[in-house]
Amino acid sequence: MLRTVTVTRYITPLREGGSLPAIVEADDEFMYVLKFKGAGQGTKALIAELLGGEIARALGMxxxxxxFANLDEGFGRMERDEEIQDLLKFSxxxxxxxxxxxxxISYDPTVNKVESSMASLIVWMDCFLMNVDRTAKNTNMLYWHKQLWxxxxxxxxxxxxxxxxxxxKAKQPFTLIKDHVLLKQAAHLDEADKKAQSLLTSEKIKEIVSWIPDTWLADDISKDEQRARYSQYFAxxxxxxAIFITEANHAREALI
Known part of the structure; x- marks a missing residue:
């Protein structure tokens, strides 16, 4: 289960993100990049962040x-920026x-290289998650202490x-994989599939999905039913x- 912290200090917005995430400090004295439920895509973006991040971790990345970061009522009342103040109020x-x-530092495809088996696993994962946001323009990968995150x-x-x-929708190919920053290096998607299939057991998927907080789910359908939908989608x-692997291989062949 994930830890829960309470935000104690708003440090600075990260304006390169459309949803205005921010660097904050919490009551454990660590700093975090905070994603707000009051931002544009709401709690569904937080669900995707949670599920995507923990699936990546389950794959060994x-x-x-x-x-989970709790924002108390009244936090940020002294914030001068009205846009940020509204975001805090709705979060x-x-x-x-x-x-x-x-x-x-951000991964730079012109400088950094990712080994082919790892590139293949990352491409496989982004096909699996239908992640549109790992392109050359916005790689969403970092190098920290000489390791890829x-x-x-x-x-x-x-x-x-x-x-x-x-x-x-779960059976559809992921056509936007053609824009993936690591697609050219992803020469071993079949091997990546074997590894991923062995790691993403139904028990592991259900465990990750079970971490979705009730407050992030809709009220018109039971919370358990919504979690079951995510688990079944992934299954x-x-x-x-094979459908999205074939699409990715075809897209890669068109590049090389």
């Missing part, structure tokens, strides 16, 4: 510690924080923002991984 309660990797999975699982049959997507 380095991901900053994810915590009272449980938000999501990622341990701040001080001094980390995965961040920012809030743009994953975009299907849950719309209506329709989740199970049908269906795993069972039909």
């Amino acid at each position: 380095r991901v900053p510690e994810i915590v 009272v309660g449980l938000n999501l924080g990622l341990h701040y990797l001080s001094g980390a 995965m961040i920012d999975h809030g743009a994953s699982l975009y299907f849950h923002h719309g209506s329709g049959d989740w199970q049908e 269906t997507r795993l069972a039909n991984a």
Whole structure:
């Protein structure tokens, strides 16, 4: 289960993010990048961040510690920026924080290289999650202490923002993989699939999904039913991984 902290100090906004995440300090005296439930995509972006980040961790990737971050009522009343003040007001309660990797630098595809087997696993994961946000323009990978770290999975699982049959969407290829920053290096997707299938057991998926807080889920359907939908979506997507692997291989062939 994830730790819960209470935000004690707002340090600075990260304005490169459209949802205005911020660096904050919590009552454990650590700093976090805070993702606000009051931002544009609401709690569904936090659910995607939680599920995507913990699935990456289950696959053996380095991901900053994810915590639940409580924002007390009245926090930020002295904030002068009205946009930030509104964001804080609408984010009272449980938000999501990622341990701040001080001094980390962004992955640069013109400078850094990722070994092919790891690149393949990352591409596989982003196909699995339908993550649209790991491109050359915005890699969402960091180097910290000479190691590669995965961040920012809030743009994953975009299907849950719309209506329709989740199970049908789970069987779809991920055509936007053509824009993935590591696609050229992903020469071993079949091997990545075998590894991922062995690590993402139904028990592991259900455990991760069980961490979604009740307050992030809709009120019109039971919370357990909503969690079951996510678990079933992932199970269906795993069972039909050949569909998105084929799409990724075709997209890669078009690049090289």
